[in-house]
Amino acid sequence: MSTTPVLEARGLTKRFPGVIANDSVDLTLNKGEILAMLGENGAGKTTLMNMLYGLYHPDEGEILVNGKAVKMDSPNDAIAAGIGMVHQHFMLIPVMTVAENIMLGVEETRGVLAKLPMLGRLNRRAAAVRIKELSKQYSLDLDPDDYIKDLPVGIQQRAEIIKALYRNADILILDEPTAVLTPQEADELFAIMHNLTKQGVSIIFITHKLKEVLKVADRIAVLRNGKMVGTALPADATQASLAEMMVGREVILQVDKSEATPGDVVLDVKDLVVKTNRGQIAVENVSFEVRAGEILGIAGVQGNGQSELAEGLTGLRPIESGHIQLSDRDSTHFLPRQVTEMGVAHIPEDREKHGLIMAYSIADNLVLNRYYQPPFAKGPVLNQEVIDQNGRELVAEYDVRTPSIYTTAGSLSGGNKQKVIVAREFSRPVKLLIANQPTRGVDVGSIEFIHNQIISQRDSGVAVLLVSAELDEILSLADRVAVMFDGRIVKTLPIAEATRERVGLLMAGSET
Amino acid sequence: MNFTDITFILQLTVATATPIALGSYAGLFSERSGVVNIAIEGMMLMAAMMGAFVSGYTQSLFWGVVAGMLSAAMMAAIHAVVSIRFKTDQIISGMVINLLAAGFTGHIYQIYLVPPRWPGSAGTFPELPIPFLKDIPFLGKILFQHQPIVYTMIILTFVIHYVLFYTPWGLRMRAVGEHPEAADTLGINVYFTRYANVIIGGMLAGLAGIWLSLEWVGTFNINMTGGRGYIALAALIFGRWTPFGAFGAALLFGLANAVQVYTQTLVPEIPAEFLQMMPYVLTIIVAAVRRPIPPAAVGQPYEKE
Numbered sequence: 001m002s003t004t005p006v007l008e009a010r011g012l013t014k015r016f017p018g019v020i021a022n023d024s025v026d027l028t029l030n031k032g033e034i035l036a037m038l039g040e041n042g043a044g045k046t047t048l049m050n051m052l053y054g055l056y057h058p059d060e061g062e063i064l065v066n067g068k069a070v071k072m073d074s075p076n077d078a079i080a081a082g083i084g085m086v087h088q089h090f091m092l093i094p095v096m097t098v099a100e101n102i103m104l105g106v107e108e109t110r111g112v113l114a115k116l117p118m119l120g121r122l123n124r125r126a127a128a129v130r131i132k133e134l135s136k137q138y139s140l141d142l143d144p145d146d147y148i149k150d151l152p153v154g155i156q157q158r159a160e161i162i163k164a165l166y167r168n169a170d171i172l173i174l175d176e177p178t179a180v181l182t183p184q185e186a187d188e189l190f191a192i193m194h195n196l197t198k199q200g201v202s203i204i205f206i207t208h209k210l211k212e213v214l215k216v217a218d219r220i221a222v223l224r225n226g227k228m229v230g231t232a233l234p235a236d237a238t239q240a241s242l243a244e245m246m247v248g249r250e251v252i253l254q255v256d257k258s259e260a261t262p263g264d265v266v267l268d269v270k271d272l273v274v275k276t277n278r279g280q281i282a283v284e285n286v287s288f289e290v291r292a293g294e295i296l297g298i299a300g301v302q303g304n305g306q307s308e309l310a311e312g313l314t315g316l317r318p319i320e321s322g323h324i325q326l327s328d329r330d331s332t333h334f335l336p337r338q339v340t341e342m343g344v345a346h347i348p349e350d351r352e353k354h355g356l357i358m359a360y361s362i363a364d365n366l367v368l369n370r371y372y373q374p375p376f377a378k379g380p381v382l383n384q385e386v387i388d389q390n391g392r393e394l395v396a397e398y399d400v401r402t403p404s405i406y407t408t409a410g411s412l413s414g415g416n417k418q419k420v421i422v423a424r425e426f427s428r429p430v431k432l433l434i435a436n437q438p439t440r441g442v443d444v445g446s447i448e449f450i451h452n453q454i455i456s457q458r459d460s461g462v463a464v465l466l467v468s469a470e471l472d473e474i475l476s477l478a479d480r481v482a483v484m485f486d487g488r489i490v491k492t493l494p495i496a497e498a499t500r501e502r503v504g505l506l507m508a509g510s511e512t
Numbered sequence: 513m514n515f516t517d518i519t520f521i522l523q524l525t526v527a528t529a530t531p532i533a534l535g536s537y538a539g540l541f542s543e544r545s546g547v548v549n550i551a552i553e554g555m556m557l558m559a560a561m562m563g564a565f566v567s568g569y570t571q572s573l574f575w576g577v578v579a580g581m582l583s584a585a586m587m588a589a590i591h592a593v594v595s596i597r598f599k600t601d602q603i604i605s606g607m608v609i610n611l612l613a614a615g616f617t618g619h620i621y622q623i624y625l626v627p628p629r630w631p632g633s634a635g636t637f638p639e640l641p642i643p644f645l646k647d648i649p650f651l652g653k654i655l656f657q658h659q660p661i662v663y664t665m666i667i668l669t670f671v672i673h674y675v676l677f678y679t680p681w682g683l684r685m686r687a688v689g690e691h692p693e694a695a696d697t698l699g700i701n702v703y704f705t706r707y708a709n710v711i712i713g714g715m716l717a718g719l720a721g722i723w724l725s726l727e728w729v730g731t732f733n734i735n736m737t738g739g740r741g742y743i744a745l746a747a748l749i750f751g752r753w754t755p756f757g758a759f760g761a762a763l764l765f766g767l768a769n770a771v772q773v774y775t776q777t778l779v780p781e782i783p784a785e786f787l788q789m790m791p792y793v794l795t796i797i798v799a800a801v802r803r804p805i806p807p808a809a810v811g812q813p814y815e816k817e
Contacts, residue, residue: 055697076699091694093687095808104687105698107680118681121674163698 004067006031006202007052007083007171012061014047021047023226024061029171029204032197036217037206040246040443041414044226045206046088049173052204053085054078065171084164085173090156092148099144102163103127134165139195153301154185161192165201172196173204178212182301183471183504190216208246208444210239211472222246247444257455260479263292265325266432266463267313272322274305274312282308284487285322290432295454295464297478298489299471301507305487306467307349310436313465314346315339316354327431340369342432345425347418349436349467355421358410362402363391365409366424390427398423399449415446422453433457436467451477471503485509517778521770522654527728529759529766530665531556531737534720535744536751536758537672541713542588544676544753545706546689548811550606551591552717553741554613559584559721561617564732565624567634576634576726581718587613588714592707599813610741618734625732636730637661661723668716672755685709689807692814702814720744746795749804765791 007029014022022044029035039045050056052063054072062069065081072078078085092101108127109120128144135142140158148156157177164172174193178186193203193216207213213220213234220232222245229245243251267290274283282305290296300306311317313324315336324332326342334342348354356365367376367387375386391405400419402412409417418438425433435454439447454477458464468474474481481498482489483506491506535552542549559580567576587609594605624630637659645656655666676682687695688705696702720740725732743765750764751757772787 053697074699075697079699085697087697091691091697093690093694095690096686100683101694104683104695105700107683109680113679118684119675119679121678122680122683 005029005064006066007204008064008067009048009052010062010064012048012051012058012063014044014051014056015059020226022051022058025223025226025228027221027228029202030219031202032200033218034193034197034203034205034216036213036220037204037223038208038210038213038220038242038246039223040208041441042443043223043246045223046175047226048223049085049175049204049206052078053083053173079167079169081171082169083171083173084161084167084169086157086160086164086175086177088176088179090153090160092156092159094147094149096148097144098142098146098148098151098159098162099124099127099131101148101159102131102144102166106167130166131162134162138162138165138192138199140192153180153303154182154188157181157189158192161196170200171202171204173206175206176208177205178207178209180302180469182507183500184508186212209472210242213242214239224248243444251444251448255451255455255476257477258459260294260458262294262479263461264327265289266292266327267465268323268325269313270323270325272309272312272324273320274308274317275320276308281320282487283312286484286487286489287322288482288489288492290463290465292431292461292463293458294479295458295466295477297474297481298465298467298484299474299481299503299507300469300484302469304484306469306484307436309484310346310349310434310465310467313339313434314344314348343428343430345430345433345462347421347425347433347435347438349440351414351417351421352410356409356417359408361391361406362395362400362409362412362420363388363405365420366391366394366427369424370428394423394427413443415442418442418446418450422450426453426457430457430462433462433464434467435464437469438466439468439470439473471500471507474498475500475503483507517774519650519653521767521774523657524770524773525763525766526654527658527662527766528769529762530662530727531720531723531740532744532747532765533665533669533759533762534661534716534723535741536748536762537668537755538588538713538715538717538720539745539748540672540676540753540755540758541685541709541716542591543748543810544689544807545685545709546692546807546809546812546814547592547595547706547710548602548606549591549710549713550603550742550745551587551609551613552720552744553737553739554606554610555584555587555714555717556721556724556741556744557610557613557617557735557737558587559718560725560736561620561625561721561732563722564633564725565620567726568625568631568731571631571634573634573637573726577719577722580722580726581715584718584721585711585714588711588717589707591714592710595813596703596706596710599815602811602813614735617732621732621734633731634726637727659727661719661727664719669755669759676755686807688814689809692809692812696814696816702816706814717741743791746791749806750795750798752804753807764794768794 005028009025009027012022012025025048037045051058054075054077063072070081108123110123111121114120131144140162142158142162177189197203217234220237222229224246270287272283272286273281276282298306308317312319315334319332331339331342352358367390370376376383388405395405398419400416402416409420438450454464466477475498479495480492481495481503482492483503485507486509535556538552539549562583563576563580566579567573591605591609594600595602639659642656646652684700684705688702692702724736747758747761747765750761768787768790772784775782775787776784
């Protein structure tokens, strides 16, 4: 094995207006190793990778491939240097086939017009043959003729990996590849990764999941606030030590909670059917109940009807059939405002789209659920003084890090945005909390805070419906776990019986 | 109605479908690469005027065609710069181009295309019946007894189908219209792809406009496109952004138009407006029944970094 690293970054710096996203970052990747890149959201992982892939231009520093300095002006340069990237949000075109997606940009042509630039006939057969060879060599099962939109995410990810290998990449950057996978699919991916490194591919694996890092990495690099804070070997590290490196202080990973004491049924859902925007059935005959003082966790891989369920329950999406009973009232066809006024707090899945108005100030965002009521409004007129006072109090109480209450919501970090939503939703008496992916894309510190808030709401007698694709979150917070697959609740388990393996299998639809 | 009438109607259908088909191919290049184009009408109008203007003053149909296509390509280039470089709302940009074309062509018409300055029309393209094929009973007259732009349109249908679905150019164009980030990460120049296709589209819209002034009427009239650019857009949607689909839709609109011409002369009791309305009604019904799925990124400016 040669001692020259296959990829090396020296003093990479990238500034954006107002922030230093990467501050003199050094990085080395050796041949055939899996380097885990750990860091919180906003730590600069994606910026660093985008520089290595030629999407961003570093303000300072240099990138060396196999010991030679390379100028990365565009992804073309990175591809030429043998670097391939699998983005967190797949860069695949749903309406095209696997083969079309893979050959895009490096098409081979045939026929009489093959000499003309870009006007020869696409040689689909040659591409398919090559894809099949690669999929055999690296045990990545894949059919070149399938349309991307028909494939499960796990397979789409294979298409992404093959796309890089098709361009002869021997350095792979995987950006949060397990975020969309079930635990079993993630294990399959890890097997694929080991298979790749055995054949000489080197991998940078970006993640914020500590468990995975310890499981697959050969070496761990930690990024915090744009700076490389150090590297560690999995043998010497623990989840707690890595978390501390990531956050810069000790973090309590374990959620502290007492036994639930369920009271009366607050939310009773019977045979609920909800459709997607395209008119397909997303939620199929779902029934469950949530009692006061308990947390029902809805586990499932994204896109199995959880979003539509939460939207149906909060009045944002019409109910096709079935019943929703909120305490003593039939709320099946309630409007969102009626649902809110019944004492339902909602932490929506997409905080930027449905949780906040980005262009409004924090103070205004904090009264979106009550602005029309006294004391915030006198008849049709808003009382800005009261609204601002309310804003100041909540910002202090919920520890929202912001220069002022007049700052727009859009300029806050993910964690602080989420805190504004939590503050607004909990700032009035609540009977039921519907929390959909409450900590997605949120830093570890804010996760800790939000989890504690949810637990304390539960302890004060609020019924909580927690929807999350993060299995760890469900398992640490929920008192009962319902698993959704393909629009149905396939099983509801008490937390004591909800092991990772069992819930994982249920999420994949392979057990009932 | 007898056999000759039917042949006449169908021949007229193919001829009047020509600007609509060409207009929708213009839209196809633009929208498949991700740029909404409601400016087809304006580009057609500009080309119709420039075609008539230059052919009149040079007394050469050839230079009329060149000028017409170039002027429409320039309008397309403006639309491209405004939409791609300055990321303006593409509907607004298109609207502005339509208004600009209407005003500009009307103004030039009143100064240069009427006596005393106007040297007179250079005429229209001659009919070019294709030997042997024109003698095929029924079909020969419908398909092979036309003027040159009609044939060009028919050939282009096949060419565009090939380019769009069987070449790297088409693959990249569709990729950029569906998911520009994905194309970008594979080293495809999103901006170049969009500029090139919008401008190629402009040239096709130019050809559609030239059909009006140099193949159909022989001169320019104020607002002579009469909404054909918008019908072309409807044909594109109706045809689901595919060349053969758009061709079929254009034929349908052409048929409605031909039937209207026919009934106007032979059955004056049916109001012409009623038949003129049919293509639009048809578009609405079809759009409602078969929900069109446009390219995913159409209308969204691409922002790098």
